[in-house]
Structures are given as C-alpha cells and as structure tokens.
Amino acid sequence: AAETVNLGVSIPAATHSFMGGINYWANQAKKDLEKEHKDLKITIKTAANAPEQANQLQDLSTVTKINALVVFPFESAALTKPVAQVKAKGAYVTVVDRGLTDTSAQDAYVAGDNTAFGKIPAEYIAKKLDGKGNVVALRGIATTLDNERMDAFNSVLKNYPGITLLDAKYANWNRDDAFKVTQDYLTRFKKIDAIWAADDDMAVGVLKAIEQAKRDDILVVFGGAGAKGMVKTIMDGKDPRIQADVSYSPKFIYDAIKLTAEARLKGEKLPATTIIPSVLITKDNAKSFYHPDSPF
C-alpha cells in the first residue's frame, strides 16, 4: 500500500426499503473492508435530500479530508457540481447508480441498469399475456431515474399493439400509496391482466389491495429490485402472480466500495464504467439473490 486510503461514502438516507438496503450494504462494506485493510478508513454519510448531500460532500472533503469517494447521488444533475468540487480537491471519485450530467466530474461509474429495470418486466409481462391484455403501472417519485424506467417499459410495449397500458400513476415508492392507487385502479378498470408495480415495496401494497377487492383477473404482479421478501416468494412459489422479478440489488454499493477501496490501496484505477446488469429473477436463479440479513 502506497498510502492510507481515506474513503468517504455518501448515500441517501434510508427513507424506504431500497435505500435501507443501500445503507446496510454500505455499512457491511465498511465492516468487512476495514477489518481486512489496516490502512483503510471509511466514513459513511447519509443525506435526506440533495442540498444536504452536497453539504456532506463538502464536509467530507474539507473536514474529513478524504482522498477517495464513493457517492450515490440523490439526483444526477444537482450533485454534479458538488462532486466535481470534491474531485477538484484531489479525491478519486466513484459514482454509483445515478450518473452525473458531466462525466468529467467522476473517475469511475458503477451502476445498475435502469433500462433493463423497465425493459425486463415489460418483456416478461408481454410474454406472459401472449401479447394481449390490459396493464397498469405504478411509478415511483418523479425523478430522472423513474423516467428512464418508464420510458424503457413503454418502448417495449410499443412492440405489442395488443397490450394496452391503461394508466400509470405515481405511488411514491411507498406501500400505502401503492395500496390506494391500486384500489382505485381496481374500481376503475374491470379487467386488468398485469400490474407493473415497479418496485417490490409498492408490490406489497398492490397485492393487499387485490386481495381486499377479491379480484382474480390479475395474472401478473411484477415488482422490481429483488427485495428479500419478494425473492423468497418466488423461491417458495407461494404466489402464482409473482413468479419473476428484476434484480437491482443495493449490493452494488458494496461492490463499488470494495472495488474502489482495493484499487486505491494498490494505486490503481477502475474501469470508467461498470454496469451491474439487471437480470430476470425466477425460481431457478432466485437463491443467489436472497440475502436474509439485509433489510432489503
């Protein structure tokens, strides 16, 4: 090791399960890596919103004096400048999940695949429905990320004229809102074949609403991200509506931290872009996506 690595990790606060997973894996990485490498120090900061994250980046840079950073930006555009500033002070920057608008502000980029996140469920649903049927979608919170997924979903459905997307409303990645939106979908549409919940948390609310309305026309409920509960359901084959999911594991933060730390300890660089593929989870491969200790 050339010098000690003082690595900062900046991630959003655990405001819903997925971010809970991010937090879990980040802490896990800190625990594992600090034990392994004596000359590595990891500082984790969580932010509730973009300005706060910008503040934390500043604090990490000026006060904690980090020389490497792994950042999961709250928002791409908003954090580009603050990250660029950290880089300008000489830190090595790995950006996770949401790419910056100006790629020169980052040294490496590690991400999940948001396009696949929208594409895979669309393809799965189309296949399940044999290219014919009614679909409703729940969206997350209005963000670029959500737009990317929705666009990918739409672009696939365009190839299936027999499938109608009845409506897509925001349910804020929140179980309660998903419950209400689904209730109202069920009131409004007498026949729904598939629901794309776009997130496993929201899928929980969707299922409860279907259960309550005692509707049996819905054949597919597709969540997203591979939460442990959902993966378990797939593994156990408990629910005929849930036989697949798309992976988007918060574990990539672990990988990103590990890659960055180890590369920096050796004084190496990471490849400019590492995409952690999103894949279809089914009963066959579910086991490898199941992490019972993670909150997600």
Place this chain on the structure above:
Amino acid sequence: MPPEQLPSTDTQAAHRPVVQPRWTERLHGFGPVIGLVLLCIAGTLLNGDFATLDNAMNVLTRTAFIGIIAVGMCFVIISGGIDLSVGSMAALIAGCVIMFINAMGPALGSPLLAVVLGAVLAVVLGAVFGLAHGLLITKGRIEPFIVTLGTLGIFRAYLTYFADGGALTLDNELSDLYAPVYYASLLGIPVPVWVFFIVAVIGGLILNRTAYGRYVQAIGSNEQVARYAAVGVDNVKIMTYVLLGVCVGIATLLYVPRLGSASPTTGLLWELEAIAAVIVGGTALKGGAGSITGTVIGAILLSVISNILNLTSIISVYLNAAVQGIVIIVVAFLQRGKR
C-alpha cells in the same frame, strides 16, 4: 333589595329580534359540506364508478386513519396547539407493535393474546408520547411547534433504527389473524369505518357536551382568561395531546393489519393531511373554535379529491398535486368569511 325585583330588565331588548347572524353562521358551517357535495357530483360525472358503494367504502376506509388522527388533532388545534409529529408517531407505534406481536406471538403461545396485547400497547404508547408532548409544552414551556418538530425527527429516527432502514413486517400467521381488523365488515360497513365513526362521535361528545371540551375551547379562545376562570389550563392542554396520542394509537391499530408492515416511509406527511383536514373543516389554526363534524368532512373531502384523481386521467399525472391544491383552496374559499 333582592335583585328579583329589579325593573331594569323590563326595558331591555324587547325590540331586538335576532335571526340573521346565526343563520349565516349556520351556513358557514356548511361550507365543507357544500364542497364535498360538489366534488362528489364532479366525481360521478367524471367516472360512473365513483358513485358505487364499493368505492365509497374504499374511500371511507382509507380516510379512517387520517380521520381518526384529525379528530384528535382537532382538540389540539382548538386549544391553540399543534402537533407535527403524528405521522412519525404512527410509524413508530406501528413498528413497536409489530415487533411486539412478532416477539410475543411465539413467546405467549397465543397469537390472539399477542395481537390483543399489541393493540393495547399501541394505545398506551400513543398516550405516553402524547403525555410527553403535553408535559414538554406546558411544564417545559416550549412552543408546540418546536416540541413536535423535534419528536417528528426522533420518532422517525427510532423507527428507522429499529427497522435497520428497511421495513418491519408482521409474521405471516399473525398477520392473517390480525387482518380482519382492517379487512372485515360489520353490517356491510368495514371495521375501520365503524371505528372512525365511533371515534368521531365520542370526540364530538367530548368537545361539545363535556366540561373538558368547553375548557379546551376556552383555552384556545383566551388562555389567560381561562386560567383566571379556574380552568386547569396545563392539565387540559396535556390531555389534548394525550387524546391525540390515543387517536394516533387507534389509527395505527387499523393501519398495521392493512399492510402488516412499517417502514421509514410510513405515515409520511400525515401531519399535514390531518391538520389540513381540521382546517378545511372550518377550524381556525389559531384555535378557540372548531367542530368535529367539520373535521370529519374535511378528512373525507381530502381523500375524495385524490380518489377522483386516481379514477380519472384527464390531466397530466404531474399536475395531480396542483388539482388537489386548487380544490383545497376553493373549498376553503367557500367556507370563508369569519372575521
């Protein structure tokens, strides 16, 4: 001279019949009702399914949480206070109850007993949190806004901590046992609606037909005068927060069986919704006067707005919140004109 002989009263007031102010005051109370009726008409026109019994029950059922909390909030606001923490409090209580039931179910051997004890715990926790608020506000003499802003953070942080950032989920068989509390119906009306109704009726009785309710109004109208009039101001105020806490506990009881889980997003912004319900219902934020009926209607009105928005897609989804905002302002305008 015994006063009964006083002639002074004879001349008085014989010439002053009074009808009009009361009638406008009455009308004024109908503002939210008018708003609600107009909304329902609009809803029916936009989507025929709006006016179905099923949909009505859905809306009422989901109103139940906020509505029950709003009833408690009504007391707090009338007495001149505020509570920003109710959403986080609900989330934390839900989390604690879930952890408790999960732990006690196997330990006690009787899942039913665990659920019942969990329910008691919810209400007790609510009362304790409310008591803490009340004490800090009255004995600690800190602005309610600050106290409850502080606990807003504290409650949610502890839930996140307990849930490790993820969700706390009720074990499956326990969940099935508990589910009827939310999903079952009695005489065709879902349990939560019954509970909401009962809470509202009791709230209305307490506010309008007990000495305590009168004290709440007196304190909100002028605390100093109430104190001089031998009202136990501090105790009455503390009780409003305890009542609200109990209402939050009851709301949580209905919430837990619905999704069987609590996460850091549970109850987000419920405080705004509850306060909005109270104020759309015609209670002044400054306190002094207000009504439970208004609050109930306010709460229903707010859920009807979003229900209608879900049942239609005439405008961009992005603008849903705008429509909601406009409707709220318009309804408030309809029932304005106190001063």
Place this chain on the structure above:
Amino acid sequence: MPPEQLPSTDTQAAHRPVVQPRWTERLHGFGPVIGLVLLCIAGTLLNGDFATLDNAMNVLTRTAFIGIIAVGMCFVIISGGIDLSVGSMAALIAGCVIMFINAMGPALGSPLLAVVLGAVLAVVLGAVFGLAHGLLITKGRIEPFIVTLGTLGIFRAYLTYFADGGALTLDNELSDLYAPVYYASLLGIPVPVWVFFIVAVIGGLILNRTAYGRYVQAIGSNEQVARYAAVGVDNVKIMTYVLLGVCVGIATLLYVPRLGSASPTTGLLWELEAIAAVIVGGTALKGGAGSITGTVIGAILLSVISNILNLTSIISVYLNAAVQGIVIIVVAFLQRGKR
C-alpha cells in the same frame, strides 16, 4: 372630596422592581446564542476540525438559503401568518429560471445578459407568488395555512410538469458563468454569506426601524388594534408575503448556481426548516414579536447541528434525525419562559 391635596403619584410604585423583568427579557433573547455557543463547544470537542475557518464558512454558506427565506418568513410569522409553500416555490422558481436562462442564453446571444435577466425573473416571480398568497389570504379571507398548503402542491406540480418528471438542468457553459454567484468569495467571505448578511440587515432595518415593520408587529400582536389605529392591515399583510416571496427568489438565485438543476425533490421540507429557524430564534408562532437576529441565529444553529452530525459518527446514522430533534427541543427549552 378634596383630592387636590393628594401627593398622588409620588408615592406610587417606588417599590417596584423595574429592572428585573427587562433583564430577564434581555437574557431570554440570548437563549439561541447560548444554545449556539454550547453547540460550537460540543462540536469542537467532538471534532477538532469543526472550529476551522473553512468549516465555519461552509456552514454559513449553506445556511444562506434557508436563512434568507427565514428572514422573510420572520415577517410573515410576526404578522400572524404562515407560509408552507416556500420550498415548492423555490423549486418552481429555480425551474423557471433554469428554463429561462437555457432558452435566452442562445437567443439573446449574451449568456451573461441571460443570467442577469434570469436573476431578475427569480425575484419577480417570488414577488408575484407572494402577492398571490397575500391577496388570497386577505381579500379572499382564507386561512394562510390552507392557501399555502394549496400552493405547495400547485408549485411543485408545475415544476414536475415542466421537468416532465425529471430534472431541469442548467446548460453547462451557462452554468460555469453563473457558478461564481455561489462559489466565489469577496474579501475571503463567500458570496452567499454576503447576500445572507445583507438580506438580514435590511430585514432587521425594515422590521425595527420603519413604520412598516412596526405595523407588522402591531398586526401580529392585535389585528383589531392595528385596524383601529388606521393601519392598512390588508396591505401590510400582503406585503409580508411579497417580501417572503422576494426572499425566496433571492435564495433561489443562490441555489441555482450551486446545484445547477431543479427537480421535483428540490426544496422539499424547506418550509419546515425556515419556520423552525424563525421559531428556534425566539419568535412565537402566534406572532406579535420576534427578531431577525434571533432568526439568523436560529438558522445557523440548525445547520451547525447537522454539520456536527456530519463531522462525527458517534451514533448510528439512523439516529441523526433523533439527535437533531433532541437538540432543537433543548435549545428551545433554554430560551423558553415567555408566557
């Protein structure tokens, strides 16, 4: 009756302790300062780097947004009003300014001119939104809580709409041109700190040294009295919202160059932070009296809390919000004791 022999007023009040109440009143004003000093000591003990000039400047710079908004909020609250929409308003203004600059930059041929016009636009938009609030509240006679809860939704919805659910981002070269507004320093002090300072001083002057400021306090203290004193109550109130809007516009001006984008999550919960800054600073939510200095200190105090939490990791990150909540309550406790 020969009252002319009375020495009357000479005897009166010789015994009253005139000094004491004023002194506690003074002390009382120092509550937030004491809180701030204690916090800074704690910060230094926890992390030696806390007490560096760099860190101090960082904290002040980031306080600027909320601080500037809080100065405007202070007027609204002292006059007895409230504004929940400032966060959304800031987001919408930021979005509009970004769209405007992006469009005008190429169109005008002079990026600098575009940026300057954008800045003017921000302030004008703020004033217009504030005016709308003021008119709805005074002429429409709707509770400020409801009006601004409504516009909270409306503003954010329109931003989401304009941004198509994503983010509006300032074009790169324009962004570089604009960046110094946030990142540059003057005499070693960052520009936002200067702006914050100037806004606070002007705010203080207006509040304490002009007739308008006097009227704001009089209205908050007793609207009826102000009306009897022939104060143009409605106009003064409208102006408080306009002032707040202008402050939001100015804050946005500093925000845009910092993050260079606006999205539906921009400015979320700023209203709570701004209101909290005002109230932690010793202004009563009911209005009537308050101070700009207190507000400024309140705002700084809130950012120092989160700065310290960022600089240390003594407890679980999940509990950060809890620590924040506890500190807020404790500070408020230190400066309590009005009644």
Place this chain on the structure above:
Amino acid sequence: MKSVSVSFEQVRKSFGPVQVLHGVSFALEPGRVYGLLGENGAGKSTLMKILAGYESLTDGTLRVNGEARNFASSRDAEALGIVLIHQEFNLAEDLSVAQNIFLGHEKKKGWLLDDAAMEREAASALAAVGLDVDPRTKVRRLIVAEKQLVEIAKAVSRHARLLIMDEPTATLTPGETERLFKLIAQLRADGVTIVYISHKLDEVEQVTDEVIVMRDGRFVTRAPTAEVTRQQMANLMVGRELADLYPPRDVVVTATEPALRVRDFVVPGWARDANFDVRPGEILGFAGLVGAGRTELFEGVLGLRPATGSVEIDGHVRSFRNPRDAARHGLTYLSEDRKGKGLHVNLGLRQNLTLMALERYAQPWLKPDAERAALAEAVKDYGIRTGDLDARASSLSGGNQQKLALAKVLQPQPKVVVLDEPTRGVDVGAKRDIYFLIQRLARQGLAVIVVSSELMELIGLCHRVAVMRAGKLVTTLDAEHLTEEELIAHATGTAP
C-alpha cells in the same frame, strides 16, 4: 386649529337586525365639556365610535363643523381633530408604550423611524397624564390603570380638538383622576371640546359644563351641569326614581371563624406584610392608590404569582398553585382586567357564565338547557342587557360585560369571593343592584372582598377597609364612621 362643533341628526345604527341607536339628535358646541350619561347599553360608546370614525352610521346625518360626514376610518376623523379614548383598551401588548402611542402616526426621519423623538414625545405625554413609566416598557407589563393612562396619553399626543373619553377613570384612583381633571381643564382652556362618558356622577358633576342623557339608544335630555343634582342625573339615566345607592350595613357575627385568613403574605416585589381575615357575612374592602399592589396581592393568593405566607380557608391551611385550586376550595376572583383576564369575548354568554361552575352542568354530559336557564336567570338578576342570549360576549356594552363577569365568578357559589373593581363601568342603577346583591350574598354567609378605587363604594358597602400603600398592608379600618379623607390619608401615608 379651531375648535370642532358637531351635530347628530336622527342618527341610527344597527348591528344586523339589532338596532341600538334610534334616531339620536343633539349638537355639541365647541370648547365645552360635555358629560354623556346613560345606562349600560344605552348606546353611548356606539354613538361616539360613529363620531370618531370607528363605526359607520346606518341612517341619519353626522355634521362636523356644519358639514355632513361619514368617516371611512378613524384616520379621517382624526384629520379633523376628533379623537376617541376607548372604553376597552386598544393597545398592542407586544409593543412598547411609545410604539403604541404613535401607532399609525409614526414620526420618521427619512425612511426610518425616529424612535428617539417618539420616545421623547411619549414621555412628555405620559408626564401630562402623570404616568411614570419608561416609554420603552412593553404594554404587556403594565397594570390596568397604567394602560388606561397610556390610552389617555395616546389621545393627548394626537393634539385633539374634540376629545372623547369613554370611561377614562373606571380603573383610576382619585389621584390619577384628579390629574386627569387638571388636564381636562387645561384642554378646555385651549378650546378643545370634550365629551366625557362616565358612570361616576361625582366626577361628571365636577368636571363637565353640561350633561346629555341617553336612554335605550335615544336622546333623552340635556341640561347645564350646575342645574342638576347627582340624584337627578341618576334618575334621568335610569328613567325612574333611584333610592339609596348603598344597602344598610348588616352586623357581622364576629364570633365565627374567618372564612379566609391570610398571614404574613408576601408577593415578592409587589406586596408584603399582608395580614387579614374575612368572616362569613363580612364585606372587606381594599383601598389604595394605583400601584399599591392590591391586585398582585390577590393574584399571589390565587397562585398566579410566586408568593409566600399562609392562607387558610375555613381554618384549613391551603396553598394554591392556580385559580383552579382556589376555586376548588371555595375562593373565586373577579379580575379588574375584563378583556384580558375576565371574559372570553369571543365565546357566547352562556359559555362565559357557566365556565367556572361546569361541574354543576356536566353530569357527565353538559346540559345546554340548564345552562340556558342559568343564563336567563343571570340576565335577570344582574340586569344584563342583551338582545340575544346566544350572542357573543363581545357584543355586550362594557358595563354589561362587567355584569356578566361578576355573575360568572359567583356561579360556583364560592365561600369567599374577591371582586377587583366590581363596578367598573357599571351604571348607577346597576351599581346599586350589584351592591344589594353583594349584600344579599354576604347575608347568606359569603365572605366578600372588594378591591376598589372608588372610596365611596368601599365606605358605603364594606364593614372594614384594609388600606395598602406601596405594597404594604398598612392598616385595617372600621368602615362605620370612616370618611373619604381619612381613607386617603392612610393610602397616601399622610395620616397622623
């Protein structure tokens, strides 16, 4: 500026369907002092509010200097030099004395306020009315009498040409009153027209040139003050013969235990050495100058201020933490500050009346009918004039509010009642009724303490009078042969 002459011609005023002025006509000559008399609720305040631009008339004409006017705001009236001192205080509690005095008339230096100049002028206005407080003091910290003086100072500082004083002395003691009269004389010499509304007929007699009497919203008569006696004034006001103002004094059975015994009571900063007893059936008066600490003494007894000393009720030592404790043990208190501490002006009459005795109406549900019956009875017993039993307390005239407040503190049927300025703003007829009522209650075994600035009231009504001076209870005198002069001598410390 020249003096102002005014004439009312068939002035009518209604609040909704309630007509309170039924065509009032009379004229005011410049440079004279008029006493405006009338029972509570006769419409005096309303008429004067119309004159000063605070209310608009419904019908009829108001002429000022011969020109018909309908003021849109008080500012318009003030432009003509018409200024009203309100019966109810109109001060913003969070502002300082100087800030209140100049509210709406701030002095400026360029854009900024000229606080120094305003404080200077305020100080001289305060000196003119004999109030010795720092103009920077917040009004919240003043006692009632001081607020009244601030109101007067505020009016004086406006350089009025027609000054209306609506019960300016209701809470003032003779010293302040006397100083006010000097001020009135001086203003009159300067040609200012003054309308003086008061229920204290001796003052009216002393200070006015002419009296105008109103009854039930109508003009009744006017006469040079010199030509009517106090008795005649009283009779004209109430429209009937008034017999003796004070009831005959009963003899108290001295053998009984005191209902309230206070020993070595100290309210730090306000009152000390307070030792007194009241026996059932006894009426004990408290005399003193403004600021003697009487109000604070009793606020201390009630637990509203920190205090030390012993309080016994019926022989049991009690220590009250708040008025609720006190009420529970049979002690209630009527505050002198009606608007700030005495009545919920925004609540209904019924809610106000029963607030202190709700236990009686809640079993456990409140019985609105029983409450209404109680209100009807109180309206009758205390002669409260109101058009509507469901009205808010704010719609009552000042005197009627006072009667309601009095009825309210007697509702819980206390053993001991402390009445601080019980007849503040009450007309002579009603005053007499209240005196008889107090006496009747005493006769039934109630121990009554009357704190009053009206010495005659204390002498006429009480068995004994305690005198406080500068926070110290100096002596307790037997009222039987007490004279006003003697009482004043003790209050000012000039007694032999």
